[in-house]
Amino acid sequence: MPSSSTARPMTPPTVWLARGRHVGPGAEGAVRARLRLLKDAGTLDDHLEVPAAEGAQEQVFEARWRPEGEVTVRARLTLSPGPDGDRVWTLAAEAERAWDLTWPSPAEMFWPQDTESEWAQDSDAGLSFTGLNPLPEDEKDLRRVLKGAAHGGWAVHVVIHEAMTPDDRGRVPLAEWLPAGLRHRVVEHRAAPQQLNAVNYALKDLGLRVPRGGALVLPGEPAPPAYDAGEFSVRSVFLDGSEPAELIAAVTRFAALPRPAAEDAEAALTALREDWRLLTLEEELARARELVAMYAEALEAMTKSRDLYREAAEQAHEALAAYRETAGLAPAEPPTPASPLRHLTRTLERLRGSSRGRGADRAAEDSDAPAAG
Structure with a gap:
């Protein structure tokens, strides 16, 4: 056997x-x-x-x-x-x-x-x-x-x-x-x-x-x-x-x-x-709620990342200022925490693009696909 x-x-x-x-x-x-x-x-x-x-x-x-x-x-x-x-x-x-x-x-x-x-x-x-x-x-x-x-x-x-x-x-x-x-x-x-x-x-x-x-x-x-x-x-x-x-x-x-x-x-x-596409109205609503939750989770993660970056940048600047003062060098320009904000913006834009893509797929189905009975 x-x-x-x-x-x-x-x-x-x-x-x-x-x-x-x-x-x-x-x-x-x-x-x-x-x-x-x-x-x-x-x-x-x-x-x-x-x-x-x-x-x-x-x-x-x-x-x-x-x-x-x-x-x-x-x-x-x-x-x-x-x-x-x-x-x-x-x-x-x-x-x-x-x-x-x-x-x-x-x-x-x-x-x-x-x-x-x-x-x-x-x-x-x-x-x-x-x-x-x-x-x-x-x-x-x-x-x-x-x-x-x-x-x-x-x-x-x-x-x-x-x-x-x-x-x-x-x-x-x-x-x-x-x-x-x-x-x-x-x-x-x-x-x-x-x-x-x-x-x-x-x-x-x-x-x-x-x-x-x-x-x-x-x-x-x-x-x-x-x-x-x-x-x-x-x-x-x-x-x-x-x-x-x-x-x-x-x-x-x-x-x-x-x-x-x-x-x-x-x-x-x-x-x-x-990959199921034949959704009921209730399933469409549940999927929309999942997308909203994904937005919120991403925003929260990026916000925490931004705050951590800012705190680390400030600490690094303080350490660099102390080093320059000890070495007799000119003070350094304070850092700007713009990079994580740009990263947050790009991430949210990608999420919005994903949402628009799903909507476009749905529209294509309604206009191009055979009638769903």
Whole structure:
């Protein structure tokens, strides 16, 4: 099993994170249309397309909604260039309390549900989030896919072995049974009856094993500190169209474990918290108060600095006068404490400039950005 790591921060229980891939062109247009549709329907409180800087290759969208009562969710979707002209999307969402897996998938707030085949794909291997993914017949390719899955950090990967070839009822994807909050976070791998030995050989170095006719939730890397392969292994999965309750319970328990953040996930969460632009009136007021407090703190610090400088200058002048009198030299001109005052003025001008810059950004958003719904 991959060794767990404490080097990365743990994902907070209030946070929902996912990364995927949109195949082909039209990703931005699909997101814009979806956000407008849900805002008009009252599903979203508001949304915003953040104006991109000149030459930027990323496009950012923000949305806010209430999945339950007065609980608010804020989410930020970033589109980045991917392979072959595709777009890689990174989605970070945070609620005002611990995330409830019965809430809708945040991905469905940004992407249309009738085009899941275009965007509901794992970012690394392009595997489906909402369908089942048969393992490759070639053993070399099979090992590559499973090793990538075992080391994945964004999605939860599940390997299911078919004890015998199922009929159409047994081909129902696991995603159909999962809680809504796990859609677009789980990748299902299907191993054909004759592939069991190849699967377990590929996982042997990691100390993992898939039971015959059963399933295993892979730990990812870094693995959750509390991961035990035995607890997330299901001995029998009946692929007869019935709900695989034991497997769903194992996947849900795994998703609830405290987990180290995936690579780049910390940056996505930081951007959500610190670069958020879709502010309510109350948040605008709070930001203005923070700016006033910053002015006051800077003024107080500069005033203290000026007084200390003046006191030090006077003491230095007295010492120099005493030295000149002892040496029989002409008295020195008294120093002027103008320098710290100029420094104070320049500091306050920079603060005012920062405030005007924020106002200009806001004005640019109102005039240039698409309507916020």
